[in-house]
Amino acid sequence: MAADPSEQSLPNIGRGGDVPLSFSIEARLPGVDGRAGTLALPHGTVETPAFMVVGTQATIKSLTPAEVRGLGTQMILGNAYHLYLRPGAAIVEEFGGLHNFMSWDGPILTDSGGFQVFSLGFALEHGVGKIAKIFPGEGTQAPKRAQRPKLTRIDDEGVTFTSHLDGSTHRFTPEISIGIQQQLGADVIVAFDECTSPLHDHAYTARALDRTHRWADRCLTAWTRRDDQALFGIVQGGAYQDLRLRSAEFFAARSFPGYCIGGSLGKDKADMRAILDWTLPILPDERPRHLLGIGEPEDLFAAIERGIDLFDCVAPTRLARHGALYTATGRLQIKGARYTRDQGPIEQGCECYTCQRFSRGYLRHLFHAGETLALRLASLHNLHFIVNLVRDIRVSILDGTFATFRDTFLARYLAGQGPGQGGSISG
Ligand SMILES: [Zn+2]
Incomplete structure (x- = not known):
């Protein structure tokens, strides 16, 4: 044969x-x-x-x-x-x-x-x-x-x-x-x-x-x-x-x-x-x-x-x-003076530990004071954001809404991404 x-x-x-x-x-x-x-x-x-x-x-x-x-x-x-x-x-x-x-x-x-x-x-x-x-x-x-x-x-x-x-x-x-x-x-x-x-x-x-x-x-x-x-x-x-x-x-x-x-x-x-x-x-x-x-x-x-x-x-x-935090409307730099009196979370609606408990003003303070908690809270939020973005993309593939989800997400995210913020950090 x-x-x-x-x-x-x-x-x-x-x-x-x-x-x-x-x-x-x-x-x-x-x-x-x-x-x-x-x-x-x-x-x-x-x-x-x-x-x-x-x-x-x-x-x-x-x-x-x-x-x-x-x-x-x-x-x-x-x-x-x-x-x-x-x-x-x-x-x-x-x-x-x-x-x-x-x-x-x-x-x-x-x-x-x-x-x-x-x-x-x-x-x-x-x-x-x-x-x-x-x-x-x-x-x-x-x-x-x-x-x-x-x-x-x-x-x-x-x-x-x-x-x-x-x-x-x-x-x-x-x-x-x-x-x-x-x-x-x-x-x-x-x-x-x-x-x-x-x-x-x-x-x-x-x-x-x-x-x-x-x-x-x-x-x-x-x-x-x-x-x-x-x-x-x-x-x-x-x-x-x-x-x-x-x-x-x-x-x-x-x-x-x-x-x-x-x-x-x-x-x-x-x-x-x-x-x-x-x-x-x-x-x-x-x-x-x-x-x-x-x-x-x-x-x-x-x-x-x-x-x-x-x-x-x-x-x-x-x-x-480095204090750069993901949000649905692009990355924000939490060390900025504009967040000194900001009592809201990094992102409204985010279910991460950090956003459930802490304000932007407090996080900014931790970064400026050189406290290690700043790194922990910021890492928890950013990882939660990316891990769950990929999970949400998976859900959108399963329920047939991928194209709509992609277009809606990227329109908001890229519109809010200021100049010089969009570069890749890879490795
Ligand atoms: Zn969060």
């Missing part, structure tokens, strides 16, 4: 069928690829689309796990790079893994460390972020590039990098990254990749992509020690259409139970949308997709419409620590 030629052309490399993950799609948006689903993982079920809260150092900055859970969070993200450097993956393993260590009993995803090796190396050398955002005070030309130390060295086997903590030298390979993530014990782990910069040209990005693909196959081979972790592939290729297509086709042909969309997402939001339009239709529809490091409201709608199921972003907590 002749084999199905479509199966012959897809070398479905790696473990299939026995991964601890199941994903079911409950509803689809008409005419586009957006969907609402349920993702079942060893530590619980995630209703998608969902926003993961970022817990870089095995903590959601300033909040307890009960508070994080209480604001509606279903899943969190930990960083392999940071936990490898401190306290060390073997230490976390001694405590029974990341769930026990940080007392979070829900699903966790760990990233591979590739993005941190990139962001703390190349980005510091060149002053660029995930979407070509230039660090404050630096121009588009790499400043004093020759005078800066080379922080990362990439070869075909792996990456040698300098610790941002103490300057010591370390090396990640695909096998080492998978080993670290197996020690940490998250529900979802991610293949180790080379994360290119928006400043890299086509030729370099193509070479890096080929390396990322060879590393992805090595990660599949290394992914054997535990049967309670799902390994996600990570689609790269920068802002180049041919490379994104090549990467999506590479990953679609392999048995990763889910995918991340990673790397440089171009110079602006239009580039990000184009990258999703090229990539997502090629990836297997029945597997979940996670867009790494994106979390601005307008980006969430655009990505969900195109078929993204999972998000993570440091923006809600990072903005909160």
Whole structure:
């Protein structure tokens, strides 16, 4: 009996069928690829689309796990790079893994460390972020590039990098990254990749992509020690259409139970949308997709419409620590003098702990007094806002009101967004 030629052309490399993950799609948006689903993982079920809260150092900055859970969070993200450097993956393993260590009993995803090796190396050398955002005070030309130390060295086997903590030298390979993530014990782990910069040209990005693909196959081979972790592939290729297509086709042909969309997402939001339009239709529809490091409201709608199921972003907590608070009419800066006598909540009708109990005037006072409660209350509100915005988008997909909800929400949100307030903080 002749084999199905479509199966012959897809070398479905790696473990299939026995991964601890199941994903079911409950509803689809008409005419586009957006969907609402349920993702079942060893530590619980995630209703998608969902926003993961970022817990870089095995903590959601300033909040307890009960508070994080209480604001509606279903899943969190930990960083392999940071936990490898401190306290060390073997230490976390001694405590029974990341769930026990940080007392979070829900699903966790760990990233591979590739993005941190990139962001703390190349980005510091060149002053660029995930979407070509230039660090404050630096121009588009790499400043004093020759005078800066080379922080990362990439070869075909792996990456040698300098610790941002103490300057010591370390090396990640695909096998080492998978080993670290197996020690940490998250529900979802991610293949180790080379994360290119928006400043890299086509030729370099193509070479890096080929390396990322060879590393992805090595990660599949290394992914054997535990049967309670799902390994996600990570689609790269920068802002180049041919490379994104090549990467999506590479990953679609392999048995990763889910995918991340990673790397440089171009110079602006239009580039990000184009990258999703090229990539997502090629990836297997029945597997979940996670867009790494994106979390601005307008980006969430655009990505969900195109078929993204999972998000993570440091923006809600990072903005909160700087006093920038989300509201339905755009972000406000709570440190402003106009809030000194304001006895209303950050947002009328918000059900978060902060808005139920505290005034804008009190929060402004806490920020100016340098009190840590300011950071906690602001983080609670911002995370509540974003986690529940994504939940509301999910509900709108299920009840068929997505387009109306999107148009109404974005009209108010973007109209209230003052100049200079709309930029992305990604990573
Ligand atoms: Zn609130």
